[in-house]
Amino acid sequence: MFPSANCIDKFMVKCTWMxxxxxxxxxxxxxxxxxxxxxxHIIMLLCTQLFRDKSGTRMHIWWLPFVARLEDMGGYSWGSAALSWLYRCLCRVANRNVVKLVGPLKLL
Known part of the structure; x- marks a missing residue:
């Protein structure tokens, strides 16, 4: 059940392993x-739909504490988090060296 070393890259886990x-x-x-x-499954939804990275194939372990207790998940402001992630992604794409926009683009 635990990922092998080739499934982990620093703080990222490959979606295929999950x-x-x-x-x-x-x-x-x-x-x-x-x-x-x-x-x-919640981690996969968060990382592939709302809080994706440019690769689209990896998930950051940053989101693990937020799903540690399923009972607490309803208390988080997921809409605010998604909008601030989108804003962060839009700010990054304003850099002329960035060629790919990521984030919860469905919200646009």
Missing amino acids: QEAFSHLPHDADEETVRRYVRA
């Missing part, structure tokens, strides 16, 4: 296993 490791929930899964799979 998809392979958490694609099928075992039939005899206990409650903690189900929660682990739910956290993994």
